[in-house]
Amino acid sequence: MLGLGKITKKIFGTPNDRKVKATRPLVEKINALEPEFEKLTDAGLIEKTEELKKRAIGGESLDDLLPEAFANCREGARRALGLRAFDTQLMGGIFLHQGNISEMKTGEGKTLVATLPAYLNALTGKGVHVVTVNDYLAKRDAEWMSKVFGALGLTTGVIYPNQDDAEKKAAYACDVTYATNNELGFDYLRDNMKSELSQMYQRDHNFAIVDEVDSILIDEARTPLIISGPAADRSELYMAMDLIIPELTEEHYELDEKTRNVSYTEEGNEFLENLLLEKGMLEEGATLYDPESTTLVHHVNQGLRAHKLFEKDKEYIVRDGEVVLIDEFTGRMMSGRRLSDGLHQAIEAKEGCPIQPENVTLASVTFQNYFRLYNKLSGMTGTAMTEAEEFAEIYGLGVVEVPTNRPIARVDEHDQVFRTAKEKYEEIVNVVKEAQEKGQPCLVGTTSIDKSEFLSNMLKEAGLEHNVLNARQHEQEAQIVGDAGKLGAITIATNMAGRGTDIQLGGNVELKVLEALAAEPDADPEAVRKRIEDEHQVWRQKVLDAGGLYIIATERHESRRIDNQLRGRSGRQGDPGRSAFFLSLDDDLMRIFGSERLDKVLNTLGMKEGEAIVHPWVNKSLERAQAKVEGRNFDIRKQLLKFDDVMNDQRKVIFAQRREIMESKDVSEITQDMRYQVIDDLIDQYMPPKSYADQWDMEGLHGAIAEAINIDVPVQEWGVEEGADDDVIRERLEKAADEAMAQKVAAFGPENMRQIEKQMLLQTIDGKWREHLVTLEHLRSVVGFRGYAQRDPLNEYKNESFQLFESMLDGLRTEVTQKLGQVRPMTDEEQAQMVAEFQAQQEALQDAASEASSEASQAPEPEVEGFDENDSSTWGNPGRNDPCPCGSGKKFKHCHGKIV
The missing domain is CATH 3.40.50.300 (P-loop containing nucleotide triphosphate hydrolases)
Structure with missing residues (x-):
């Protein structure tokens, strides 16, 4: 029903x-x-x-x-x-x-x-x-x-x-x-x-x-x-932290070796606060919970991890004054690898090694x-x-x-579940052998390079010729994929292989034509193509008669999508085909989702070795398990995106502001508004609203105005005048600041002054934004601990990042006003030096950006024909700063020319 x-x-x-x-x-x-x-x-x-x-x-x-x-x-x-x-x-x-x-x-x-x-x-x-x-x-x-x-x-x-x-x-x-x-x-x-x-x-x-x-x-x-560049030198801060951590006792922190995590207790936080106040690293009245203390908290945490989680000669060794990490799986040294987020620097401070500079994020987006x-x-x-x-x-x-152009003729068989991985692999070898005997091409999908090589060895022992397509991109990929649909072909592939490629039954015509023309350069291309197309039709028909491409999957993935991608390689454009999944109770997904219960059921059924359980219910329950994992992964991504969105909103504001400045011919109104805002803030600070004249700090205001705007005005005299109030003094300060700026415009010329204002705004915005990104990274790394105090980390992050953004904008106004106040006409030599420095800075940023994109680039094509990464004689003779001949886009010294 x-x-x-x-x-x-x-x-x-x-x-x-x-x-x-x-x-x-x-x-x-x-x-x-x-x-x-x-x-x-x-x-x-x-x-x-x-x-x-x-x-x-x-x-x-x-x-x-x-x-x-x-x-x-x-x-x-x-x-x-x-x-x-x-x-x-x-x-x-x-x-x-x-x-x-x-x-x-x-x-x-x-x-x-x-x-x-x-x-x-x-x-x-x-x-x-x-x-x-x-x-x-x-x-x-x-x-x-x-x-x-x-x-x-x-x-x-x-x-x-x-x-x-x-x-x-x-x-x-x-x-x-x-x-x-x-x-x-x-x-x-x-x-x-x-x-x-x-x-x-x-x-x-x-x-x-x-x-x-x-x-x-x-x-x-x-x-x-991420586009990154070298950060400001923070060696002193790491060394100062290194002196503080040894003063902690066991009651000040909790160590969880299972999760490799260490955190401060309440007593530890209190002890640290007092210690940092005593050493003048924390301002009087400030606490470690203030948004401004984020960077300090980050360094304190990394110092604790360096001392309590990382042991010398176990996780790292010190060689020639350098901290070198050790691979926990192979025990080999990992030269050139560094821990991120300042942790490596904290270990260097602990061991008394020279502290290498951190890399700082200049810009990032997901x-x-x-x-x-x-x-x-x-x-x-x-x-x-x-x-x-x-x-x-x-x-x-x-x-x-979207419906297919021709109906799908592929047969998708029910999953076969074996008790052990050994039984599963033995059955796969038998199935591959049977398929090859009748000429049916097989594509065997594995989840890792190790497993593909393990299966390859089993097929070799069984005397079955085959190709292995590993996740690494190399010149042979097109050839292997082109051959995968040939009569009786066996191909083992990891998940990554096959993207953007089609497996054609009977082999790939285009590749066959290229091969034939390479063998007979003088032959007529049209005649060669006609001959090969005719031959291809015969081979294609033989593969169709054998049942089309047979997809054999050796495991189910956490995501149904990846399983479907593998299946989809067979049965293109109405071609016949077959797909089957061979699983065992040792597989990761089966192990995580109740294989013990299934093992008991199989025992009760009295299953013999080599037998498999095959039933639609098994497929359904596995798909439900996969859907659960997909849902969990989606929740994790969604939560992380909420954090990212906070920074993204701020990024959009900053980038829009930059664009507006670049599009404006005249930014003097923006800089004037900033000056006026700085004056307002200083008046509010030294002449608090609703206060009496004898409570004003006119001497402090005089010094602050001289520092912020670089003008010398008699504010002390104004303060004792009859009827003078904050509005009168504000008006006079604004007028004096405008006059000082008008003198600079006259000295530089209006066109030059507009350009100076624009460049100064952009450079200051960029500098402040870079500092802000570092602070947000540090805040992200510590805000999770607020959950222990029953406070929502996301809300805490939103509130504190907003406060930090506000204070960044305040700092931006002050810095731009201060810089413009101090600007003066330069000599020709000073101008030439400044231009050279600016150009060098821009080139460094571009280098960082292009290197980052090169490293992220996929599917490298070798620059040098016949390049073999295992044979240095095929590399040519590149310079240290030339592009690597492997085609990765990295410099030779950072790639195959790296000194290990």
Whole structure:
């Protein structure tokens, strides 16, 4: 008997079915226009683009232009690439334009789908970003799809690491720009470190289409992009802390060796406060709980960890005056590796070693917050449905499952659960052997490199030839993936492998053509292609007869999405295929979720060795377990995002303020407001409201005004005048400050003075923001302890970070006013020196930024042909500061040339 929910679905369809059905009239409209667009000449397609652009800029909605734009784009792609978009691809494009995630199975042509909404949205002239997971895919897709956009009269650009400034600027100015998530994020940060609008790369964040959206917006979302530089020297503070910690006794702290955590007790906090007050490190009346004490608390905590958690010759050794960490698993020294957040410096202080400078964050942003800057966001992937709640809640994105062009013919078998890992692997070897005997290609998915190598050894012992595709990107990947669909092929792959690649049954035609032409350089390319295509059809048919690609998974992951990605490699475009999961009670997921109970059940059933339990109920319970883990991980990400949002709101204010200053020709009003505010604050401090004249501190006010604004005015005399009150004195001070500034304008010239004010504002904002980021990092690391006092750490963080932000803005006003008060015309020599220092500083920031992006860059392509990381004779002869020949983008001295 059907449940009520199932009956409703049968009659009305699922919400997903209704969304798909709603696009059909649009698809029919586009198809009806096809004959009309087929008649257009090549020049006619470009003219049509110009007409659509005029209508879009003239105010006609993109929804109204969609049928004509999609029809024009489909025709452009058919002529440029020989690919005509199917109806399901048009649907996927419609959902992307509407700001959704289109879930499309592997092999459904997502790269072509992206051209449709990209073309439509580029008509507004505001630019479209197509985001990929690595540089190889960005370059490949841009080169491939630029033929389509070129045929339609649009420009295409691509962004990659270490790109020339002029080229990068031109790429961002294009109608459609392909880039990786890393490069887009870094360029956003770099732009907000520039001092001139003309130096900025990015335009508005109009519309982004994110390929492999689940990978970028969920898996990598918590990884912040950071541009860092050397911090101010804090050696004295570390050494001072090092003298304080030995005075603590056991009652002052609690040590938990199991979780490797150490924290102060109430007695310890009180003892520390008194000690810090006594040594003058804490101001009279201040406590460790004040927001201003955050940095001090951070250093005190790191000092305690260095002394109580880290033992010499166990966690680290001291060699040649340097603290070198020891790998807890291998016992080897890890030269060059350092503990973060000042912990390494605290250990150096403890051991009396020279204290190396910390790196400080100059700018940072998470992918979550970067991609939420876009006015409209959409994405494509083969697996998003399981994370639909997270996409909706964090990004406001709906997920729509787009039907496949041809029905899926893949058979997904029930999971087989064995008692031990040994039994499981033995069965996998048997299954692979059987499949190979009938010529069926197998793709075996493992969760780690270790497991893939373990299984590889078992297959070798069984005499089965196979390829291993490890997570490391290397030149052989394309070849291995190209061969994975050949008759009887066996391929072992870790999870990371296979992204952005299709496994074609019978082998990859393009690779076979390239191989044949390399072997016979004088052969006619067309004849070679024809011969290979004919041969390929025969091999493809043999693989189809053998049952298509067989996916064998050796474990279930915490996320159903990753399991579905592996399954999706088989059964593309209606091809037959098979998938099966082989599990054991030793697997991580099974172990965590009640394998003991299942073990008892299997014992009761009297299962023999080598037998497996196979039942739909097992699948269901495993999926429920996975859904629980996904929910828990989502909650963790959501909580962390709430903390990030606090900083993100402040970042937006600062970056908007910087942009406003850069766009202004004259910032004298801003600096005047700052001066007036400083005067107001000083009057409130030295002439408190509602106080009598004999309670005023006019001498203190005189000194404070001289220091803050650099003017010498007789405030003591004004204070004893008849009828003088705070308003009169405020007015006189403002007038005197304006006159002093007018003299500077006359001395420098109005144009120069405006430029000085602008640069001084930007530099001071940047300096204050960098200090503020460090303080917020320290606050994040200590605020969790407030939970012990029944106070919500998030609310505490919000309140204190707001207070810190307010005090940063106060400090900004004071510093800018003070600097402008002290500015004077310089000699030619002083000017030249200042320009040189500023340029050196900008270059250092750019170096830090480009190095950071290079390190984050994925899919490196070797710079030197035939590069082998295990054979230094293949590296060429690079200089220490040259790019590494492996193609990582790092300098040689930081990569393969690193001295260990």
